[in-house]
Amino acid sequence: MKSKWIALLLLVPLCAPAQTTYQSAQPGYRYEFPRDHFNHEGYQTEWWYYTGNLSSSDGHRFGFELTFFRQGVSREPSTNPWFVSDLWMAHLALSDLTGQKFYHEERLNRSGPGLAGVDEPSAQIWNGNWQGLIRPGEHDLSAVASSFQINLKLIPAKPPVIHGQNGISQKAEGAGHASHYISLTRLQTSGIITLNGKPYTVDGASWMDHEFFTGSMADTESGWDWLSIQLEDNSELMLYRLRHRDGTLDPYFSGTFIDPQGRATFLPLRDFTMTPAGDNWTSPRTKATYPERWHISIPKLSLDLDVTTPLREQELVATYGPSYWEGSVNISAKRAGAALHGLGYLEMTGYASPGQSVLPR
Amino acid sequence: MGRFTLLYRLMLRPLLQRPGRALLILFAIALGDAAVVAIDMAGDAAAGSFRSSMESFTGNNDLEITAAGGVPETIAAQLARLPLDLRLSPRIEDHATIVATGETVPLIGIDLVGEANGEAAQRLDQAGLRDPIQHINDPDAVWVAGALGKAVGEKIDLLINDQTRDYTVRGLVPDTAKLGGDAILMDIRAAQQATGKSGRVDRILIKTPRSGSFDDWQRQIRRALPAGIMLSPQGSATAANRRMLAAFRWNLRVLSYIALLVGAFLIYNAISVSVVRRRADIGAVRALGASRNMVLSAFLLESSLFGLIGSLAALPLGRLLASGAVGMLSTTVNALYVSSTAGALRITTGSVLLALIAGMGVTLASALAPAREASQVPPTEAMARGRREYEVRIERHRDALIALILAVLGAVAAQAPEIAGKPLMGYLAAMLFVGASALLTPLVVHAVTFAGAGLMRRLMGVEALLACRSLGGSLRRTSVLVGALATAIAMMTSVGIMVGSFRQTVLTWMDAQLSGDLYLRPAGALNADQHPTIAPRVAERIASVPGVESVARFRAYEIEYQGLPATLAGVDIDLHRREQSLSFLSGRPPVDVLRELAAGDNALVSEPFANKHHVKAGDTITLPLGETRPTFRILDIFYDYGHEAGYILLARQTMLKYLPNPAPTNLAVFLKPGADLESTRAAVQKAVAGSDLLILSNAVLRREGIRVFDQTFAITYALEAISILVAIGGIAGALLSIVMDRRREFGILRFLGGTGSQIRKLTLVEAGLIGLLANATGLALGFVLSLVLIYVINKQSFGWTIQFHWPVTVLLSSLSLVYVATVLAGIAPARIAVRLNPIEVVHEE
Amino acid sequence: MEHVTRDYAAEGERVRALNDVSLSVGSGRFVALVGRSGCGKSTLLHLAGAMDFPTAGHVRLEGLATDALSEPELTRLRREKVGFVFQSFQLLNTLSVVENVEVPLLLAGRRNPRPAAMERLASVGLAELAHRMTHQLSGGQMQRVAIARALVHGPRLLLADEPTGNLDTATGNAILHLLRQIREEQKLTILMATHSAEAAAIADVVIHMRDGQMVQD
Structure with a gap:
């Protein structure tokens, strides 16, 4: 579940009301791969989100995030390549966990004559020189930022997972408040991260999320918290919870458990708890206070997890949208009493100027 | 103390x-x-x-990419995808005329989405362009400088190329955004559409990272670009x-x-x-x-x-x-x-x-x-005053000899070539001639006053004799006065002759050059580097108007060649036309040259171009055009007084090979023999209805050309006027001091029976004599200086061949004016001389 | 001169240069006015020559009152009747000797003044210096030229203001004798101002002046 779409929806307040009709996520969607790894023009909003935990041979730990985001603006046909049919935004972040520093950049582009976009025939998705080559069996990511670069090879270890039920992941009450949500929950990753001119050969595991939908968040919602977890026993978890302005939690919060064979189990609200456990950190820049310790309990799976972060400051202070915290976390779990470790990514949104919530300026 | x-x-x-x-x-x-x-x-x-209008809203970038005919827009994407941390700004840069005021302002199209990145976002913010997304796809959305006095939501009529359309103001850019003057901003797509530059952008600005060497970045980017595309530091066009x-x-x-x-x-x-x-x-x-x-x-x-x-x-x-x-x-x-x-x-x-x-x-x-x-x-x-003056008289021969030497040196210096692009030796020659003239003046004054005294007395009476004698007697002072006024007159005369010659040369050249009957170009004010285009179908429509024999299409581009701006143009060649519009240095008949021009990758260059870049007929030049760098052979050099920048002419078919945009910037219409100008013109006007074009007759075009010429030299005239003013002011003062110095003599004359009017006449004759001597010397020196100006200084500075021509009316009137002014300058001193009390002055001891 | 008074304004003060002076000079007489500087002798000379006019009283030349004459009449007076000689010669340096002598005639519009000028030069003994420039002459020679110039137009009255003032005694005497000689030959009336009693002795009549008034007869 990702954040930027809120912001952009307000950047494009009245886009596509009468002229364009976008589809909304409906149950019964038939997924086909590799087709569904690429673009879904009929839906207004879409993103491809890669995160991962990597380390070099001498133990230097990194976390990375590369997101490609698309927002539909107009579906009028045009011959001019500069016509804005979609807006493309991208985020690139590197958490130097060993060096205790966080780097991030964002960009905004139109498709133009090839500035950004997705192209199935050439299997590419890109925004300037941040690009992904999505081939069956291998995703190649490369991105250049001002102080770092990443060049990674990601090999899916498991088939794609469809979250939710009946092919849609419901976010709130009512039709239109759902998305098609695909994940590749474990990608063996290797490559080179260059930081401040110094190259590090790294490997580890990544996670890819791909969501597409048309719709908006309900007014009552103020933000959410999302976790992806990769445990050392080759199982994965995806969990999220939505928060209301009045402090209550939305009943549509849910998750998915993926077993070592790649079978996915839907976890509705009643099957787990996800609670902040203190260790608050206040951002000096946005003044938001993020709980950086979480406790998750999934009785059905006999799982208890503790989530902590090795780097407190992993907040993305954004220009095109609200700021949020997204970073690498350490998992310390117990399954049926046995200790289990893992790594993951945690995202917390809506904490920056609560109440003001989501105005992009 | x-x-x-x-x-x-x-x-x-x-x-x-x-x-x-x-x-x-x-x-x-x-x-x-x-x-x-x-x-x-x-x-x-x-x-x-000066700030080139095109530097509006650029911010601080390091490099820029340009190409003759525009940079293909795919280059922008290619660069964006290079694994280099570059910030790119592709731009459309053109001009628009605001119909309401007639003002032509820069029209800049930028990627309003892409510009929202990084530091550019601050500029957009300041410019109030933070939320352009709402109108991003409106083809008529414009953002205008606040100084233009428009309100958000208002319509504004703009003439771009040959079309006037309605645009809607969507935002105002405040002055703090450093727009650099009035300008109109559009989103790049709307700008492309409005200017007809589909598939291309005019410039891509690049900001390289702080780290690493600039040369390295330049090299890396250069590798990624095709040969015809140019990469240079930002602002190099302005430079x-x-x-x-x-x-x-x-x-x-x-x-x-x-x-x-x-x-x-x-x-x-x-x-x-x-x-x-x-x-x-x-x-x-x-x-x-x-x-x-x-x-x-x-x-x-x-x-x-x-x-x-x-x-x-x-x-x-x-x-x-x-x-x-x-x-x-x-x-x-x-x-x-x-x-x-x-x-x-x-x-x-x-x-x-x-x-x-x-x-x-x-x-x-x-x-x-x-x-x-x-x-x-x-x-x-x-009281050895007389003795000293006597000594000066001897020196005048020596001075004359030195003057001769200086003049010879001056003639030698005038033959020398330019130094570092400046006619320094020409300036030196001019100074030497001025010096020679100054040193020759005592001899001239003496000869005239000495030999002329008798003549003067016969012509104008005793006052003239006394005037002559007194001028000749105080030779040093008189020579300086005459020298000063003569220099000013010489300057005025030489520049007058040069400008007159230039003007005549231009007129003669225009006679040959403008052989068409009607000329069409897009309406709107035109600066030398603007080339708005005409829709291609217009030429076809005109060609089918009865009475029209042929239409020649002309297309010009601004390019840079060897660090200097130049214009590249392609023209239709019609070998059957009776008069061809070019005269060549070689003297070859135009028809022959033009036939060769159409036959291959050949080019003609203008005289200033040949001068600035040191090329001659037979040489080759390599021009970056589009994405390639073709080589052209220079067939011949033509006279061109319309531009100081170099001019390269290609046959239209040749140019279309490399720069395929078919829209012309000018059309020359040739009428069938016997066709009526007025009715054909009216028919042409009807044929081009819907386009905003100016139809100019041959006569009007000439008038316009000469008007621009005259306007250019306005500043020269102003400077001359100042020199003359300075000279006259000095003369008045000098005459006054002469009168004061000679008051004793005036007193004596009164005692000897001289009347007030005789005294006045004496002073005025002196002033008149000074004026006459100065005019004559000035004219002679002016003639010599004009030769230096025309054949050395002008040729080396700008590269034009100017035919010498005496601008008789101008010279006569300005010389008379100066003469009258000199005499008038003597009126006040004369009056003072008359009012002197003889008793007082004679008895001053 | 009848009861002639001449006042000046000098730096805001009224200065009386001549105070009720009456003088009558007969034709052909040589009169010397003697006195120190400032006694009014020069003023008297200027009044006699119609170069200046009395504040009170009248000056008559051959019966005509000078202050009643119009400008053209005054000019005629100077061109025909009166000649001036000055202490510092007052020659025109840019003209030659003979040209200096010609000037009065030229100013009067005479067509060919050369013969008359040469004759006059000869009469003062300087014919051979005719074409020299004035600064090449000695003091005495210059004064002779001045005298020739003063007489070239045949005036009846010669006014000499300290003619020997810038000359040494011997040269000065020669000049005085020349003046006397000329008076004899041409029946000229000469009015001479001088501060030297010795110089004055050459005249027929000596009048002493002091503070704007005559003191003896």
Whole structure:
């Protein structure tokens, strides 16, 4: 579940009301791969989100995030390549966990004559020189930022997972408040991260999320918290919870458990708890206070997890949208009493100027 | 302390008691110096620190990518995808005419989405463009500079190329956004559509990262670009234009120094006179124990005081003159060179220093000789005045000899080629000739007054005889006066001859060049570097109008060649046309040359181009066009007085091979023999209805061409006028001092039966004689200088061949004007002479 | 001169240069006015020559009152009737000797003044210096030229203001004798101002002046 779409929806307040009709996520969607790894023009909003935990041979730990985001603006046909049919935004972040520093950049582009976009025939998705080559069996990511670069090879270890039920992941009450949500929950990753001119050969595991939908968040919602977890026993978890302005939690919060064979189990609200456990950190820049310790309990799976972060400051202070915290976390779990470790990514949104919530300026 | 008292009493107090004379000297210095300062400031603002209109809204970038005919837009994407941390800004850069005001402003199309990244976002923010997404796909959305006085939501009619359309103002850009003047912003897609530049952008600005070497970045980017695309540091087009304007500025500067030089003559004269007048005082002071050096420093101090006050006065005066000049100069720069906004007029430390050094330097230099003379006055001073004058008479032969040597040296210098693109030897030759003329003047004055005295007496009576004798008697002073006025006249004459010749050459050239009957171009003001286009179908429509024999299409692009701006053009060649519009240096008939032109990758270049880039017929040039760098063979060189920048002409078919955009920038319509001009013109007008085009007849085009020419030289005329003013002011002062010095003689004449009117006549005849001598000498010197101007300075600075031509009417009228002014300058002194009380003056002992 | 008074304004003060002076000079007489500087002798000379006019009283030349004459009449007077000689010669340096002598005639519009000028030069003994420039002459020679010039137009009255003032005694005497000689030959009336009693002795009549008034007869 990702954040930027809120912001952009307000950047494009009245886009596509009468002229364009976008589809909304409906149950019964038939997924086909590799087709569904690429673009879904009929839906207004879409993103491809890669995160991962990597380390070099001498133990230097990194976390990375590369997101490609698309927002539909107009579906009028045009011959001019500069016509804005979609807006493309991208985020690139590197958490130097060993060096205790966080780097991030964002960009905004139109498709133009090839500035950004997705192209199935050439299997590419890109925004300037941040690009992904999505081939069956291998995703190649490369991105250049001002102080770092990443060049990674990601090999899916498991088939794609469809979250939710009946092919849609419901976010709130009512039709239109759902998305098609695909994940590749474990990608063996290797490559080179260059930081401040110094190259590090790294490997580890990544996670890819791909969501597409048309719709908006309900007014009552103020933000959410999302976790992806990769445990050392080759199982994965995806969990999220939505928060209301009045402090209550939305009943549509849910998750998915993926077993070592790649079978996915839907976890509705009643099957787990996800609670902040203190260790608050206040951002000096946005003044938001993020709980950086979480406790998750999934009785059905006999799982208890503790989530902590090795780097407190992993907040993305954004220009095109609200700021949020997204970073690498350490998992310390117990399954049926046995200790289990893992790594993951945690995202917390809506904490920056609560109440003001989501105005992009 | 005693010395200062002496100084005060001897020097300063008399000055204060007779402020008129001192004021005249100050006026001469201040005005001459002001001219120098004004030209320096205005020249810098209009031609040195001007801001090319295209630098609107650019921010601080490092490199830019350009290509003749536009950069293919895919290059922008290619660069964006390079694994280099670059910030890119693709832009459409064109012009739009605001129909309501007739003002032509830059039209800039930027990627309003992409510009929201990074630091560019701040600029957008400041510009109030933070939320353009709402109108991003509106083809008629514009953002305009606040200064244009429009409100958000208002409509604005803009003429772009040959179409006028309605646009809607979606936002106002405040001045703080450093738009650099009035400009109109659009999203890049809308701009592409409005200007018809589909598939291309005009420039891509690149900001490279701080780390790493700039050269490395340049190399890496260069590798990724096709051969015809140019990569250069940002603003190189402006730099190229400024470079080309260097010659223009240089010549202006030199012109301004002449005004100062004329002032120098007059300062020399004034101080000489004051030395002569105070010989007795100086002798007395020396007898009382003052040393030579004291006298020298006293006079130098007096001069420095004049110089200082004059120079300081020159600054505000110069600033005032500059504000008048900068408008003229900027208009010229725009009309002949490049669309630009003049920089601000600033009195910098540089201008202050210039004013002081020029003003004081010139004053002190001219005061040096008389001051030295003063220091040589012996303590026992008798009335040896006549003796000294006698000594000067002997020297005139020696001076004449030196003059001859200088003239020969000058002739030699005039043969030399340019140095570093500047005709320095030409300037030297001019100075040598001026020096020669100055040294020859005593001989001339003596010969005329000596030989002419008898004649004068017969023609105009005893007053004329006395006038002649008195002028010849005080030879040194008279020579200086005549020399000063003659120099000013020579300058006026030489520039007048040059401009007249140039004008005549242009007129003759236009006769040959403009052989079409009607010319069409997009409406809207045109600067030299703007080439709005006409929709291609228009030419076809015109060709089918009855009465039209043929339509020649012409397309021009601005390119850069070897660091200087140049225009590349392609033209339809019709070998069957009776008159062809080009004259070639080789003298070959145009039909032959043009036939060859159409036959391959051949080119014709203009004379200024050949001069600036040192090429001749038979050489080859390689031009970056589109994405390739083809080589062309230069067939011949043609005369071109319409542009100072170089011009390259290709056959239209050849140019379309590399730059395929078929829209022409000009159309020349040739009528069938016997066709009626008016009715055909009306038919053509109907045929092009719907496009905003100007239809000009041959006659109108010529008039327009000459008007631009005249406007260009307006500043020259202004400078000449200043020189003449300085000269006349000095003459008036000098005549006054002559009268004062000779008051004793006037008194005697009264005693001897002379009447007031005889005295007046005497003074006026003297003024008239000075005027006559100065006119004659000035004309002769002016003729020589005009040769240097036409054949050396102009040719080396700009590359034009000018045919010599006497502008008889202009010369006659300006010379008469000067003569009359000189005589008029004598009226006041004459009146003073008449009013002198003979008793008082004769008995002054 | 009848009860002639002449006042000046000098630096705001009224200065009386001549105070009720009456004088009558007969034709052909040589009169010397003697006195120190400032006694009014020069003023009297100027009044006699109609170069200046009395504040009170009248000056008559051959019966005509000078202050009643119009400007053209005054000019005629100077061109025909009166000649001036000055202490510092007052020659025109840019003209030659003979040209200096010609000047009065030229001013009067005479067509060919050369013969008359040469004759006059000869009469003062300087014919051979005719074409020299004035600064090449000695003081005495210059004064002779001045005298020739003063007489070239045949005036009836010669006014000499300190003619020997800038000359040494011997040269000065020669000049005085020349004046006397000329008076004899041409029946000229000469009015001479001088501060030297010795110089005055050459005249027929000596009048002493002091403070604007005559003191003896």
